[in-house]
Amino acid sequence: MQIDWWTLGLQTANVLVLVWILGRFLFRPVAGMIEQRRVLASKALDDARVAQAAAEAARAEAERTTADLARSRADALKKAAQEAEAEKQGIIAAARTEAERVREAAKADIARARADEAAAARGRASALALDIADKLLSRLPEQARIDGFIPGLAEGLAALPDEIRAGLGADGHPVRLKAARALSDAEVNACREQLSRALGRPVEIACETDPALIAGLELDMPHAAVRNSLRADLDRVAGALAKGSKAGAPGSNGSATP
Amino acid sequence: MNSPLVLEPLFHVGPIPITSPVLVTWAIMIALALICRFATARLTLEPSRFQAVLELLVSTVDGLVADTMQSEPARYRALIGTILIYVLIANWSSLIPGIEPPTAHLETDAALAFIVFCATIYYGVRALGLGGYLRTFAEPSWVMIPLNVVEQITRTFSLLVRLFGNIMSGVFVIGIVLSLAGLLVPIPFMALDLLTGAVQAYIFAVLACVFIGAAISEGQASRKSDGKEPTSP
Numbered sequence: 001m002q003i004d005w006w007t008l009g010l011q012t013a014n015v016l017v018l019v020w021i022l023g024r025f026l027f028r029p030v031a032g033m034i035e036q037r038r039v040l041a042s043k044a045l046d047d048a049r050v051a052q053a054a055a056e057a058a059r060a061e062a063e064r065t066t067a068d069l070a071r072s073r074a075d076a077l078k079k080a081a082q083e084a085e086a087e088k089q090g091i092i093a094a095a096r097t098e099a100e101r102v103r104e105a106a107k108a109d110i111a112r113a114r115a116d117e118a119a120a121a122r123g124r125a126s127a128l129a130l131d132i133a134d135k136l137l138s139r140l141p142e143q144a145r146i147d148g149f150i151p152g153l154a155e156g157l158a159a160l161p162d163e164i165r166a167g168l169g170a171d172g173h174p175v176r177l178k179a180a181r182a183l184s185d186a187e188v189n190a191c192r193e194q195l196s197r198a199l200g201r202p203v204e205i206a207c208e209t210d211p212a213l214i215a216g217l218e219l220d221m222p223h224a225a226v227r228n229s230l231r232a233d234l235d236r237v238a239g240a241l242a243k244g245s246k247a248g249a250p251g252s253n254g255s256a257t258p
Numbered sequence: 259m260n261s262p263l264v265l266e267p268l269f270h271v272g273p274i275p276i277t278s279p280v281l282v283t284w285a286i287m288i289a290l291a292l293i294c295r296f297a298t299a300r301l302t303l304e305p306s307r308f309q310a311v312l313e314l315l316v317s318t319v320d321g322l323v324a325d326t327m328q329s330e331p332a333r334y335r336a337l338i339g340t341i342l343i344y345v346l347i348a349n350w351s352s353l354i355p356g357i358e359p360p361t362a363h364l365e366t367d368a369a370l371a372f373i374v375f376c377a378t379i380y381y382g383v384r385a386l387g388l389g390g391y392l393r394t395f396a397e398p399s400w401v402m403i404p405l406n407v408v409e410q411i412t413r414t415f416s417l418l419v420r421l422f423g424n425i426m427s428g429v430f431v432i433g434i435v436l437s438l439a440g441l442l443v444p445i446p447f448m449a450l451d452l453l454t455g456a457v458q459a460y461i462f463a464v465l466a467c468v469f470i471g472a473a474i475s476e477g478q479a480s481r482k483s484d485g486k487e488p489t490s491p
Contacts, residue, residue: 004265004365007277011360011369014283018344021287023336025294030316031335033301033309040303 126238130214133230137215145180146187149216149228154194156226157219164224165199174204176220180213180229191217265363279360286347286360315339319463326464327471334470337377341370342463349425349455352432353448359455361425364418371418374466375410382473391473417465424458 137145157165169175177183177191188207196202210218216229267275297312305313319339323331348361360366382391395406428451435444 002264003368004275004277006275007265007280007363007365008369008372010274010276010280011283011366012372014280014287015340015344015369015373018283018287018290019336019340021291022294022340022343025291025298026312027316027319027335027339029298029301030309030312031320031332033303033305034313034316037303 122238122241125241126234129234129237130231133214133234137230142181143187145215146183146217147190150187150191150194152228153191153217153219153226154198156228157195158198160224160226164221167223168199168221169203174206176208177205178208178210178213178218178220180209180211180215180217182209183207195219265365277363277365278358279363279366282351282357282360283344283348283366286344286351290343290347315343322463323467326467327474329471329474334381334467337373338463338467341374341466342459345370345421345462346456346459349459350452352429352451352455358429359425361421361458362429363426364422367418367422367425370421370462371414374417374469375414377466378410378469378473381470385474394473413469417462417469421458421462424454428454 157168160168175195179187183191188205192203192205195205213229213231214234216227216232218229218232219226265277265279267277268281269276297308300306301309316335316339319335319342320331322342323329323334323338327334345361348359348366350359351357352359352362361370379391382394385391386394395403397406428447432444432447432451435447
């Protein structure tokens with residue numbers, strides 16, 4: 001066995017050349033490509049991290065915005081609830097006021113209706129009283145409708161103030177005397193006599209008939225009147241009843257004095 | 259009859275005899291150069307299948323260097339990768355009829371082992387400096403200097419003998435079986451020879467890494483124990 005030194009040297013040179021060839025044309029470009037891909041991948045990862053950080057920041061911002069929106073919504077709801085409560089209280093107060101007004105109006109209507117009813121009742125009572133009085137008087141003689149009222153008429157005339165009595169019949173005009181029925185001459189003379197006595201001077205009378213008086217006599221003057229009739233008495237009774245019912249004291253018609 | 263271990267020159271270039279290992283090595287060099295030139299001319303970021311195979315090969319070499327030497331693989335990639343590829347192709351060249359693998363001859367294995375030996379010294383001196391590298395022979399004491407020197411020589415010798423023995427024996431076995439049996443009988447032995455060739459290529463590359471890495475790491479370890487800053491390899 002022997003070593004061929006030429007072959008040994010040539011193979012050494014060949015391997016060294018092959019190291020250069022493979023290093024130049026295989027390992028360097030391929031390793032460079034791997035490194036380039038690694039750099040790109042690293043850059044892509046860095047970009048992804050940056051994008052992830054941006055996304056995290058955006059998410060945090062979105063969460064913050066969401067929290068702000070939720071807070072604003074809660075505040076708005078609270079404010080709306082307060083406004084609704086205030087409006088509700090206002091509506092309730094207005095409703096109460098309106099109800100009070102309606103109740104007062106109803107009270108007024110009721111009072112007015114009661115007053116009207118009372119007036120109607122009084123009217124009916126007056127009509128009934130007139131009817132009763134008329135029926136009762138129809139049982140008396142016709143003379144009683146006049147005779148008993150002449151002194152009272154004279155007393156009423158005497159109770160007038162002097163200046164009114166002085167002006168009565170002073171200008172030559174006769175005194176207007178209303179009677180429940182047509183007066184007879186005797187009754188006219190009696191009336192004239194009584195009135196002249198009350199005035200202290202003679203006076204002329206002009207008789208008128210007013211069946212509404214029922215019974216009695218009345219004097220009509222420009223500035224005064226003397227009523228001494230059953231009708232006037234009933235009116236005074238009705239007035240007294242009305243006054244009593246307004247005062248809340250019903251049943252006072254028995255106290256009226258003609 | 260001539261010994262099969264004796265190389266007969268095929269022709270002469272001037273005074274230089276050209277033997278079959280040299281000729282086969284030239285053919286391998288030309289083929290590899292053309293393939294690499296063609297393959298790396300169209301590298302893209304989105305690799306084709308062939309580019310993926312090339313990147314897998316480079317990544318494997320880088321992983322081998324990084325795992326074995328615990329160092330950045332870029333500086334040693336060309337040497338270790340070339341040794342791996344060349345030894346593998348040289349071993350498998352026996353599949354071509356009439357071609358005798360260059361690694362079945364002592365000169366080629368000696369050349370590879372000599373290159374590894376020189377690379378060990380080169381990278382050791384480069385990493386530690388001449389004094390630092392020489393001091394590694396005195397570790398752990400100066401008494402070990404002869405043994406360390408002998409170790410450098412014997413492990414290089416074992417490197418070449420291991421590769422030469424395995425490949426040469428495979429070629430001999432196939433030749434003997436082929437002369438004794440029929441045409442198809444040597445095929446299992448050839449398949450076994452393929453496995454042996456791949457394993458020997460891997461072992462040669464790994465041992466080269468180990469030797470170079472040892473030259474670097476021994477000096478760094480001794481400097482750390484002396485409290486000195488290690489030099490970057």
